[in-house]
Amino acid sequence: MSYAKELLVAQLAVQRAARLTKQVFADSAKGTVSKSDASPVTIGDFGAQALIIAALKKNFPDDEIVAEEEAAKLREDDSLAEHVWNLVKGTRLDDEKAEKEVLGGSVQSKDEMLDLIDKGDSKGGRSGRIWAIDPIDGTKGFLRGGQYAVCLGLMVDGDVKVGVLGCPNLPVDDAAELSADIGNGEGRGVIFSAVQGEGATSRPLTTGALEEGKRIGMKKITDLSAASFCESVEAGHSNQGDAAQIAQKLGITRPSVRMDSQAKYGSIARGAGDIYLRLPVSKTYQEKIWDHAAGDLIVREAGGQVTDVLGRRLDFGHGRTLAENKGVIAAPAAVHDQVLKVVQEVLSV
Numbered sequence: 001m002s003y004a005k006e007l008l009v010a011q012l013a014v015q016r017a018a019r020l021t022k023q024v025f026a027d028s029a030k031g032t033v034s035k036s037d038a039s040p041v042t043i044g045d046f047g048a049q050a051l052i053i054a055a056l057k058k059n060f061p062d063d064e065i066v067a068e069e070e071a072a073k074l075r076e077d078d079s080l081a082e083h084v085w086n087l088v089k090g091t092r093l094d095d096e097k098a099e100k101e102v103l104g105g106s107v108q109s110k111d112e113m114l115d116l117i118d119k120g121d122s123k124g125g126r127s128g129r130i131w132a133i134d135p136i137d138g139t140k141g142f143l144r145g146g147q148y149a150v151c152l153g154l155m156v157d158g159d160v161k162v163g164v165l166g167c168p169n170l171p172v173d174d175a176a177e178l179s180a181d182i183g184n185g186e187g188r189g190v191i192f193s194a195v196q197g198e199g200a201t202s203r204p205l206t207t208g209a210l211e212e213g214k215r216i217g218m219k220k221i222t223d224l225s226a227a228s229f230c231e232s233v234e235a236g237h238s239n240q241g242d243a244a245q246i247a248q249k250l251g252i253t254r255p256s257v258r259m260d261s262q263a264k265y266g267s268i269a270r271g272a273g274d275i276y277l278r279l280p281v282s283k284t285y286q287e288k289i290w291d292h293a294a295g296d297l298i299v300r301e302a303g304g305q306v307t308d309v310l311g312r313r314l315d316f317g318h319g320r321t322l323a324e325n326k327g328v329i330a331a332p333a334a335v336h337d338q339v340l341k342v343v344q345e346v347l348s349v
C-alpha cells in the first residue's frame, strides 16, 4: 500500500506547524504554563497541535489521533487562548496551492481551534489508523533555544507506516558534525521523513512548497571506539551515569552529545551520530508514543535498529504509552547487538 498522500500531508503539516513554533520563538512572550506533571507547555505547542490536527481532519476525517496536548488550560484562560488563536489564524504556508488544496486552509474560529486541539485524545491501540503528534518535542529545549522537533507519525494496526520530524534548529547539511551547538539562523531547519519499506530522506524545512528530498542512511561503523553517541539534555529523562559507563565499556572515547528531542533520532539516521541511548531513570515512567513513533521508523528505514534495553522492538500498540518497553537503544543494525549486550551488563537486566 502506498502512503504518498499521507506523507505529503504530514510533511506540509509539519512544515506549517514549524513556521508557527519559529514565530513563537522569535516573539518575546512564549505563554509558558506548567502542566500537572510540572513540565512546560507553550502557546507554540498548542498552536502547532491545532494546525496539524486541522490538516489531518481535512484529509483523513476518520483517522484517530493521539496527541500530547489538550485544550483544558486554554478553556480556563481566555487571554492565553486568544494568544494561541492569533498565531493559528496568522500562520499559513507561502505556497497557496499547498496551503489550500493540501492542508485545507485556515481554521475558522477560536472555538474550532480548541475543539481541534482536543481531537488528539484517542486512547491509541493495536487496530486501525492512528496518528501520533508531538507538536513540540523537547519543549525545554525549545525554550532554551536548543533542539526541538515537530513530530508526526502514522500507525496502522500498531505498526508505524509514516514518520516525519521537523527540526528547525538542526543544520540542513546532512554531513554537518553532530554537535550540541545550537542556533536557528542561516543553514538551519530540516525535515526527516520515512515510509515503511521505502527508506528515509531529509530535505530543508521551508515555509512554502516541499523541496526535493535526499536519501539518508546510518553511518557504517565497524569500530565502536570511533562512535559518537547522543542522549537527552535532561538528566531526569535518561540515566547519564549509566550511559557514561556503557560508552567506556564499548571503548567510546568521545563525550556524548546532549541534544533535546527526537532530533537525536534524525541525527543518527543521517549518520551525523551513531548511537542514541535513552536509559530508564525511574521504574514507573512510561515513554509516550509521540516521543518515539516517527524517530523509530526513520532510524529503521535508514538502516538502524531500535529496541528497548531488553532488546524488544518498541511496541506502539499498547495505547498512549510504550507500556511494555523500558528505555531506547538506537544504533546501526550491524552493531546494535554489541551495544545491547553492554547496556544489559551495566544495567544488570
Ligand SMILES: Nc1ncnc2c1ncn2[C@@H]1O[C@H](COP(=O)(O)OS(=O)(=O)O)[C@@H](OP(=O)(O)O)[C@H]1O
Pocket (backbone or CB within 6 Å): 039, 068, 134, 136, 137, 138, 139, 140, 141, 231, 232, 233, 234, 236, 237, 238, 259, 260, 261, 262, 281, 282, 285, 288, 291
Ligand atoms: N521522566 C521522564 N523520563 C523520560 N522522558 C520524559 C520524562 N519526562 C518527560 N519526558 C519526555 O521527554 C521528552 C523530551 O525528550 P528528551 O528527553 O529526548 O529531550 S530533553 O533533552 O529532555 O529535552 C519530553 O517531550 P516534550 O514534553 O514533548 O518536550 C517528555 O515527553
Ligand SMILES: [Mg+2]
Pocket (backbone or CB within 6 Å): 039, 040, 068, 139
Ligand atoms: Mg511535554
Ligand SMILES: [Mg+2]
Pocket (backbone or CB within 6 Å): 134, 136, 137, 138, 290, 291
Ligand atoms: Mg515529546
Ligand SMILES: [Mg+2]
Pocket (backbone or CB within 6 Å): 045, 068, 134, 135, 136, 137, 138, 139
Ligand atoms: Mg511535546
